[in-house]
Structure formats: structure tokens, C-alpha cells
Amino acid sequence: MSLLAPRTLSPVRRRLEFIAVAVIAVFLILILPLLNGLGVISNFHLNLWGKYLCYALLAISVDLLWGYTGLLSLGQALFFALGGYMHGMYLMRMIGDLGQHKKPIPDFLVFLGWTELPAFWVPFSSFPFAFAMVLLIPGLIAYVFGFLAFRSRIKGVYFSILTQALTYGASLMFFRNNLLLGGNNGFTDFKFILGYDLLSPITQRGLFVVTAIVLIAVYVGCRWLSRTKFGLVQQAIRDGENRVLFSGYATAHYKLFVFVLAAVIASIGGALYVPQVGIINPSEMTTEKSLEAVVWVAVGGRGTLIGPIVGAISINALKSYATRAFPDLWLIILGGLFVFMVLFLPGGIVSIPSRLKALWQKYRATPPPPPSAAVTLMSASSTHETATVKS
Amino acid sequence: MNDAPVERLTRIFSFILVSWLAPLTFAAAPASPRLAIVEAILANEDTGKRDKLEALAGYGDDVIIGLLTAWRTDALFIYEAPDGKKIPVQLIGAKDDNGAQDVTRISDGAPLTDASGNALRLAGSDLVAVEHNAMLRRAMKSVLDLVELASPDQEKRRKAIQAIGFAQAADKLPTLEARLKIEQDKNVILALREAIALTRLIDPNDAVKLAALEELRDMHTLASYDLVQASLKAADTAGNKPVATAARSTLAAIDHHRSFVDFFGTLFRSASFGSILLVVALGLAITFGLMGVINMAHGEMIAVGAYTTYLTQAVFGAGITLPCFGLSLSIPGMNLSGWGFQAYFIAAIPLSFCSAALVGIALERGIIQFLYRRPLESLLATWGVSLVLQQIFRLTFGANNVQVSSPSYLSGNWTVSDIIFGWNRVFVIGFAILIVFGVWLVLTKTSLGLLIRAVMQNRQMASCMGVRTERVNMLTFGLGSGLAGLAGAFLSQIGNVGPSLGQSYIVDSFMTVVVGGVGNLFGTVISAFSIGGLDQIFQQYLPTWAPGLKGVPVIGGFLQNLAQDSSVFGKILVLALIVLFLQWRPAGLFVARSRSLD
Helix, strand or coil: CCCCCCCCCCCHHHHHHHHHHHHHHHHHHHHHHHHHCCCCCCCCHHHHHHHHHHHHHHHHHHHHHHHHCCCCCCCCHHHHHHHHHHHHHHHHHHHCCCCCCCCCCCCCHHHCCCCCCCCCHHEEEEHHHHHHHHHHHHHHHHHHHHHHHHCCCCHHHHHHHHHHHHHHHHHHHHHHHHCCHCCCCEEECCEECCCCCCCCCCCCHHHHHHHHHHHHHHHHHHHHHHHHHHHHHHHHHHHHHHHHCCCCCCCCHHHHHHHHHHHHHHHHHHHHHHHHHHHHHHHHHHHHHHHHHHHHHHHHHHCCCCHHHHHHHHHHHHHHHHHCCCCHHHHHHHHHHHHHHHHHCCCCCHHHHHHHHHHHHHCCCCCCHHHHHHHHHHHCCCCHHHHHHHC | CCCCHHHHHHHHHHHHHHHHHHCCHHHHCCCCCCHHHHHHCCCCHHHHHHHHHHHHHHCHHHHHHHHHHHHCCEEEEEEECCCEEEEEEEECCCCCCCEEEEECCCCCCCCEEEECCCCCCEHHHHHHEEEECCHHHHHHHHHHHHHHHCCCCHHHHHHHHHHHHHCCCHHHHHHHHHHHHHHCCHHHHHHHHHHHHHHHCCCCCCCCCCCHHHHHHHHCCCHHHHHHHHHHHHHHHHHCCHHHHHHHHHHHHHHHHHHHHHHHHHHHHHHHHHHHHHHHHHHHHHHHHHHCCCCCHHHHHHHHHHHHHHHHHHHCCCEEEEECCCCEEEEEECCCCCCHCCCCCHHHHHHHHHHHHHHHHHHHCCCHCCCCCCCHHHHHHHHHHHHHHHHHHHHHHHCCCEEECHHHHHHHHEEEEEEEHHHHHHHHHHHHHHHHHHHHHHHHCCHHHHHHHHHHHCHHHHHHHCCCCCHHHHHHHHHHCCCCCCCHHHHHHHHCCCCCCCCHHHHHHHHHHHCCCCCHHHHHHHHHHHHHHEEEEHHHHHHHHHHHHHHHHCCCHHHHHHCCHHHHHHHHHHHHHHHHHHHHHCCCCCCCCCCCCC
């Protein structure tokens, strides 16, 4: 099950990585919005990139679970959408009486025959409350579900199937009007956020900057976490849970913490996604969406933190292009990509340089390694190495 | 009158029959109602006409509807033949330039001919329209109302009787009673008794009312509930105690019957839904349970089976043209009809097994064989395959559902004391039992089954003993996929067939296998019926429990609101119960005991 050998970084590489992150941060936070302000980048494209960055947050949350802890959760889209819904409720309240029915409550409630706000909607008029709910509700659901699942040591594919069922159940519920969360139309037609006009390019630019800052912060935080003892235990769980368990670590607690953390990250991503896209509905919380996020991670490179970001951005850019160029074939491309990545490039895009390097070394190496060396390499735990040895 | 003797005899005969016998002999083969109408038209006095019209009430013939409607809309005429004979005729068809139309004789519906046998064309303005007045129109209306009562189709008859009963039309009472005396069909008799009792509920006489309520209590039909309730309300406002008490006891009887019907109906639906789950999950119990492969494309195997059924139907019928990546593929049909066509489903069953098994084998050879040691990745790869397959279905068969007709032997139902047993549902139960038995036979009594079990228990050891594990894997996966295909053939009879057919069952079937305990067929059977049963019970009884939810603090009202949506909320409850169940038995109902870890 161990895909990736733990890597120790030399100080040089560490500095290089720091510089790279700083450059990307400056580029995302300052240069892109500036270029947009100058009119070089259209509002449409900035908005699109804002969306990609939100997806990158979702991808990081998937990777935190799958790449670092070995838990393939098919429920991340649920948390993403829940964050979106919590924020969406605030945005719906901000519409005030500017809706089509000109009533002080959201249009769909008027349509369902309500004359005043249901009790649980009332506090969502306050942004701090909504923000707290963005963190709390998905965190709580993840906590309860994770507690039950990890306590009974549900792992591997069972965990995937159960999270899939969780997502399925939730989406069934959100599709109903009776939940009073907009039914299958969800929320849309937002007007204001914190008093700013949501449709103005300046607000959208601000949202983009906030998203970029959050993404960088989450990246740095997770990077830090993966270097701590906690992070190492987390990766040890991925590689051999029973050994970790027998070494005296309460693996369930570790997994629970990571599960909740990933849920909160996904939820924040969703909360940032909604004002930029302008709509949230239950089709965002299906298993397919979760699996799509898993593809981003698989394509980018699981078990790295940069991989999910690269994957999310590249696949979504491809999607934006392909759904317009050949709408009929997009799903076939996506599915084929999935199969291809799993079969031929398990390390994802970010593993391409190291693979090329290995190939190059193999090409340079004369004479070829003796068979005994190949056998020892074969038994090593890293697939990277085994892959390069295959002749 | 210069009637030919034969015609005269017929007319006399029919006259006798119509005027005296008809009211008494509803079910006896009557003389042609056409002749009766001719009689009515030619009768001299209005009262005579009315009597003759009322005599029509016993006939169940659609001709009457057409002719009487024509009469009321001034489309019947009297043609005076050159010999002075008066012939009632109907003008039909398009008018030509002179306003002339085709003419048919009312007496036999044949075209009116002149002496040399040529068909005549006449204009309405040249003829005398058959007259009618208020009294006749009323008579005609009551005849029309009752025509269906005597219809030879018993279902039509029953519906007409029920309609009269629910309208509580007291003036129809004598007709209903007359009909009751001669009616043979059991169901129609029941409908008649119900209709008569319902109509008597509005009788001013209390004794009649009480008798009617008693009758309704004995029959306790679900449909009479509302009218009995109305009569209870009326009795309460009128302070009529005995009637109110009787009505209450009738309502109690109906309620009791309703709970009986609900209970056994739920039981039957549980069994049938459980069987559907079982049929769907059985293939998965083999690929996932025995082989440990997470096949997310299992749902698409089901869809392959369903689409194969659709194609088989098309081949037995008119053929089909499919768009196939820019090309169009024409499949000729055999253009069968009747039983030949109905037999398509028999042919579709093995075909859908084979096609899904082939797709499954291709999938196993192409992808899964490389991923046996990486279960999470096989999940991802097969999900990719499922996306591709779904899109291929969409491109070839269209994004909408396709129409798979049910053969007649699967589309009827039995109704036993108000519980409906659909044949397709009964069939799926029997079928589930059959294939579970079949799979059990294959796994335990054949050499392939022996090899399958050996490989699944210990792949290396089996391989060392000379078992060709690769081949066994392939065949096992083919078997699992084929079973999914069979499930698809049956789902095509129960639900819609569309590109995302499989997606709606995938979660349920995984749950079934997980709850049953991986690698145990018997566990799958038990869990399928438990999940199916729970689901149906929640669906049936959640709305009745909903008021009880109000007591829950804070979210009570919210829960109550949700519980109204019983089908969805029931499903969610089942999922929640499954998660809780796995707390108690993490490895499912039946665990294959083993000392190995991971």
C-alpha cells in the first residue's frame, strides 16, 4: 500500500521550495489581480481561476486523507457543498427583499408558502455566525461520522463505500424541498456580500485575493503539518496501520483529526466557491463530484501537496476547454484519464520529472544493474523504484 | 305498409323483445339496439318513443352512444323511400359541394342504396331531421349513462357502476338493482353491492341508511371511506345517533381493513424490493465479496443488461437504428407480433447475461487484472470505466430513458382483498430465489465453483497447486458481471432504462454486500431482505409516525417536516441504521473467520 517513500529534503531544496511558494503566492495574490485591474486579464478568466483555486482547496483536503493517511473519502464533495450552503444561506439573507417576490424571505420559501423565516434561518443573517457554521457544521458531521467509522475500525474500501453512502444520503435530502434549503434549485441570485455588490469586478477581485491567500495558507499549514511528528504518524498509518497501532498509537484519533481537518478545509473551499460562482445546489454534493476531486489528486500526484493543486487547476482548465470543444466526449476523456493515471502513472504529473530522471539515469547507466540489485530494489517499498526497474 | 314479410317478422319480433323482455334480460343477447332505435324513431307518440328509448338501457353496445348522440345533435334523419317507406338514416362523412353526405341506414349501419344498388348521397337540408324534445333528451341521457353498465367488458362495467355509486345518484338505484339480479361476474357484483349501499346512504329513511351502513361494514371497501365519513358528518349534525354509531363502526371496520392491507402490502413490497436488491447485489457479492475487487462499474453492467433487453425487444420488433460515433448502425427487426414478440423477454434473459459477462471479462482482462493488489486504485479505475460506459450509453441510446415494454405475462396483477400483487414483482421474487439457488449450485457443486473458492481463499496456494488463477479470476468476474446483466434485464421491467440506471442502484448494492458480510452469499440474502424490508416499512409507516416526532426537542418540527417525505427520509434512515449496525458488527452479518491481519 505504500506508494511513496518518505523523502528527506536537503536544506537547498527546502530553500528552493520556499522561494517557489513565495513566488507563486506573490503571483496569485498580487500580480494576477493587478493584471485584472489593468484589464490584461478579463474578469471572466480571473473568476475562472478563482473557481480553480477553490477546487484546489477541495483537492488538498482529498489528498490530506488519501495521499497522506490512506483514507479514500468519497464524501469530500459533501463537505465542500455544505460549506457552500452555509455561506449561501448568509448570501441568501443578504438579498433582503430584492428577490423576485419582493418579500423579506428567500424566494423559494415564498414559493413553498412560508410567510416568515424558519427559525434555523434567522441567525444566518449575521456573517460571523455563517462563517462559524462553515467551520462547525461540516466539522461536526465529519467528527460524528469519523468517530463511528474509525471506532469500529472501518478502513480501506469500506470507508470509501460508507462515505459514498453518506454523500448519497445527504444529496437525496438536499434535493427535497422539505429541507427548506432550496430543493434541487439550491441558492442563486446572490446580490451582496458584507455590504459589497457581489457582481462588481472589484468584489470578485477581492474574493479572488482572499481565495489565493487561504489556499497559500492551507498549503503552508499542511506542509508544516506533514513535517511534524503528527504528520509522520499520519503517513505511517497510510503505510502500515497495524504496525502503528501495535506501536502504541491510537490511530483512530489521528485519523479522526485528519478527517475533521480535511472536512473543514473542503468546507472553506466551498464557502469561497459559492460567491464566485453564484450558485450552489445539491448536484455539487454527489459522489461523482467527490470522485472528480479524487481524479484531480490522482492526476496531479497524490502524497504531495503541490500535486492536488496542479491537478485541480489543470483538469479544470481542461474541462473548461473540453466541455466547450467536444461536449460529448468530455466524460470519456475524464474516465479514460482516470484509467490511464491509475494504470500507467500512479505518481501523477508531479512524478513525471523524477520518472524522466530515472529513465535518463537508466539510459546513461552502462552496464545495466546486475539481477541481484534488481531483486533488492524490487523488495523495496517504493513503487517509484520498482517502476524504474521494470524492463 | 308494404313491408317484406321477412323484415316485418323481424321487426315484430324485435318489437316484442325490446318492449317486454329487454328490461328483464340485461345479460341475454338482445336484438340489435339499432332496430330498437329505429323503433323509437318511428314510434308515433312521444311517450312511446320514450318507453322504447328507456328499454335501451339494458344494452351494452357502443353503437347506442353514437346514435343517441347523433340524435341529440340533429344528425339523424328520416329518408322517405320512393315507395313511401320511412327509413331512419344517419349522414356521415365529409359534405361535398351540394352539401351531400354519405348515408347509412340506422337499422343495420349499411350504406343506403337506391333500387339498383348504388350508394346514395343526400344533403341534410333535403331531409327531415328526427325530432327530439326535453323529455326524450332526458331519456336518452339516462340511457347513455347506463350503456356502459351493460358493457360486455367486465372492467368497463365495474368502472361505470363505481362511478354511479360514488355519484350517489338515487335515480339509478332501480337499474343497479335490476343489474344485480342478473349479474354473473363476482367482481361486478361486489361493485354493484357497494354502489347500491353507497347510494342508499343518502336515503331519507334511517332504516335504509342503517342497512346500507351494515352492508358497507361487511364489505369494508377502502373506496367507500370518504362517503361513509360524509354520512357520519351529516348524521352528527342532524343529531342522528343510531346512524352515527353505525357509520363509526363502519369506518372502524374499513380502518381495520386498511391496516390489514397496509401490513400485507408492505410485506409484499418488502419482499419484492428485497429481491430487487438481492438480484442487483448478487453480482457484486461475487466480484466484491469473493474477489475483493471494488467494481464501481457494476452499475453499468446492470445497464448493459437492461440495454441488451431493449435491443432484443427492438430486434423482435421493428428493428432499430443506433448512432455509433458518427456512423449509424441499423439493426433489422423480425417484426414479430403477439406471442412471438412477447417471447423477446425470454430471449433477453440469457442474452443480457452473456453481454454483461463479456463486458465484464473485457474489463477484467483490460484493467482489473493489474490492480488486484491495489483495491483503492481499482475503485478509481473502474469508476473511470463507469464514466466512459455511461457516456457511451448516452451517445448510442440517447440521454433519455428508452422504452422497454413489459410482455403481457409480466404486466398484469392479482388483487387479493385490495392487496395488489404485480406480476413483475412476483416474478422478481421468484427469479431472485432461482438465481440465488443457481449461484449456490455453481459455487458449491461444480468444479468451476471449487476453483473459484480455492482461488478466493488463497490465491498463491491455489496457484501453486496448479490452478490457473488468471483464468479463474476472469471467469469469476464474468460470472459476477453476468449476474449484474441479469439484474438489468429485470430492472427494465420494473423501472426506467436510462444511461444512469446503474448509478441509482450502486450505493444500495454495495450497502447490501457490506452489511451481509463480504464473501458470504447467505449474508447477502439476509441483508438484502432486511434492507428492503426496512426501507419499505419506513416508506409506509413514517408518515403515520411523523406526529410523534414533534416531541423531539429543537428539531422536532423539522424532523416532522422531513418525515412527510417518507421515501427519501426512509432511505436516509436506512443508511444511518447501516452505519450504526457496522458499529456492532464491523465486518457485516457473517464474518469469514481468519487469523490473518490485513
